[in-house]
Amino acid sequence: MNAQELVERIKAVLGDTVKKIEVHKGEDYIEVEVDKDSIIDAARKMKEFGFDHVHDLTVVDYMKEGYFRVIYNLGSYTVKELSYFIVGLAYNIPRDNPQTVSLTRVYTTAEFQEREAFEGFGVIFEGHPDLKPLLLAPPVAEQRPLRKDFIVKEEPEIKR
Amino acid sequence: MSGFVRGSVGYNDLGLPGMWTRRIGKDVYEVFIGPQHPGSGHTRIIIWVDGDIIVDSEIDMGYVHRTMEKLSEGRQWIKAIPLFERMAIHDACNVTLPYVRAVEKLLDVEPPERASYLRVLLCEINRIAAFLYGFGIFGVFLGHSTMYMWPFGDREVWVELAEWLTGARLTHTYPVFGGVRRDVPAGFTDALRKAIRYMRRRLEDYRKIFVDNPVIRSRLEGVGVIPKKIAVELGITGPNLRASGVEYDVRMNHPYEVYDRLDFEIPVFEEGDAYARVLQRVEEIKQSLRILEQVADWLDKHEKTPIMAEKFWKTAPPLYKKVFQEQGRVKLPATFAIMKVPAGKAYERGETARGEISYYVESNGANKPYRVRIHSPSARNAIVFKYILPGHRVMDLPAIYGSIDYFPPEADR
Numbered sequence: 001m002n003a004q005e006l007v008e009r010i011k012a013v014l015g016d017t018v019k020k021i022e023v024h025k026g027e028d029y030i031e032v033e034v035d036k037d038s039i040i041d042a043a044r045k046m047k048e049f050g051f052d053h054v055h056d057l058t059v060v061d062y063m064k065e066g067y068f069r070v071i072y073n074l075g076s077y078t079v080k081e082l083s084y085f086i087v088g089l090a091y092n093i094p095r096d097n098p099q100t101v102s103l104t105r106v107y108t109t110a111e112f113q114e115r116e117a118f119e120g121f122g123v124i125f126e127g128h129p130d131l132k133p134l135l136l137a138p139p140v141a142e143q144r145p146l147r148k149d150f151i152v153k154e155e156p157e158i159k160r
Numbered sequence: 161m162s163g164f165v166r167g168s169v170g171y172n173d174l175g176l177p178g179m180w181t182r183r184i185g186k187d188v189y190e191v192f193i194g195p196q197h198p199g200s201g202h203t204r205i206i207i208w209v210d211g212d213i214i215v216d217s218e219i220d221m222g223y224v225h226r227t228m229e230k231l232s233e234g235r236q237w238i239k240a241i242p243l244f245e246r247m248a249i250h251d252a253c254n255v256t257l258p259y260v261r262a263v264e265k266l267l268d269v270e271p272p273e274r275a276s277y278l279r280v281l282l283c284e285i286n287r288i289a290a291f292l293y294g295f296g297i298f299g300v301f302l303g304h305s306t307m308y309m310w311p312f313g314d315r316e317v318w319v320e321l322a323e324w325l326t327g328a329r330l331t332h333t334y335p336v337f338g339g340v341r342r343d344v345p346a347g348f349t350d351a352l353r354k355a356i357r358y359m360r361r362r363l364e365d366y367r368k369i370f371v372d373n374p375v376i377r378s379r380l381e382g383v384g385v386i387p388k389k390i391a392v393e394l395g396i397t398g399p400n401l402r403a404s405g406v407e408y409d410v411r412m413n414h415p416y417e418v419y420d421r422l423d424f425e426i427p428v429f430e431e432g433d434a435y436a437r438v439l440q441r442v443e444e445i446k447q448s449l450r451i452l453e454q455v456a457d458w459l460d461k462h463e464k465t466p467i468m469a470e471k472f473w474k475t476a477p478p479l480y481k482k483v484f485q486e487q488g489r490v491k492l493p494a495t496f497a498i499m500k501v502p503a504g505k506a507y508e509r510g511e512t513a514r515g516e517i518s519y520y521v522e523s524n525g526a527n528k529p530y531r532v533r534i535h536s537p538s539a540r541n542a543i544v545f546k547y548i549l550p551g552h553r554v555m556d557l558p559a560i561y562g563s564i565d566y567f568p569p570e571a572d573r
Contacts (some may be wrong), residue, residue, distance in 0.1 A: 025265045025506055054395060056520060060522060071520070078409045135573075
């Protein structure tokens, strides 16, 4: 299966919830933008389709545009032809009100990763069983150090 | 942020380091293991025990967190390589290779064939060294001091080889964008073959004293079982996943460099217990030796051709070119320091000794990354300590912890 065929199959699986599909360089990473409200539904469908675990949860801060992009990069252990690809299930949330829903009900894998996104960016995942910082001490986590407006005094090179 | 860690009392009030206990209910005690515990490394495992049985557990990580994702946003692309390899210094090539490959994707650069073989060469040397390191630590956990001394001594063989090849025992910064830094020195493949023969003999010794040892077997068999379905659901990775019966290895499922041209197998065990994870690692060392033999053959058969993509060194000053052609050594030209990477996103993964590492790299066209997200294998395996420990005896904890080969600096990033 090549990337284009997978794009067609993902379109068929997810239906109307897909807002945009993009194949990135290397033809092995596909980013699927969905509506925030339908994320749980989309994740369920993707899991049934064969993407059985969250490979990685990435949040990207677009400060100038005023939103966070939450990307659940899904991978497959059990379906061999899908395991070549990573599918990023993405949606945007406003920077000033980073509320969203947790995917832990669908993917147990997401539990620790959502905690990491919470401490770094302050994204609140509703429905998470135990939302607390993972790596950072609480006073540091309060400052949301991975946001672009967090200034590291010792590292003046880090620009917004 | 109310309701932080359930076991956060030590952090807030008492501040006593090390191991202490607190009575929770009539029979349940809370036991803190680490972060200064000699076994657990720089992490803390909190368990709630009823008598000798663990009823609940939690992992409190982050004691060696170095904010790599944030720091990389302030460094030129090339300077992030020595930063990232601090995750697992003895597995440096495996850890940084996916980052290098992700940036190469954005740059549209392919390394020459010889460079790909050399990358695989160091990756497998690193892999064996990292497995031996894991075995050594595991030996400490089980009170088997021979299994601590032997692998640590034998690891030296591979570390020396890596030093000969790259100039550094650890943290080699060997793969760079477009190729590798050095070609193999004269006589290297002979030494490599000797090391392979030695290692095969030593694996037999390990089998006699450790793997087939009835005491070790009784400590490990049937302990820390992770069934296939749970392993997939928890998303664990690497040898731990394959020991649970899932046939998945990035080198096979998403081949990179020249792995698709090499002949090797992915061993899989069905049992999913701590003992299967030991056997898994022994088998994987054997496969790595097999790969190294093929790479040595290839290097012997082929002439020394460039180890760096044409794009990078054609603009270099004449003196640099001379060093490059005569000594097979790349003195990095200034292009690397001022390099700007075209805007875009790339996702790349690779198989390290402990499992799959993945990099999400985003560029906005500047000379520094906009965002690099790293997810390391130990960070993915950490969830095991929350879900697999309950139900076991306290005695089983070191056996499970050691068999997972959890490495805190890599997990914390």
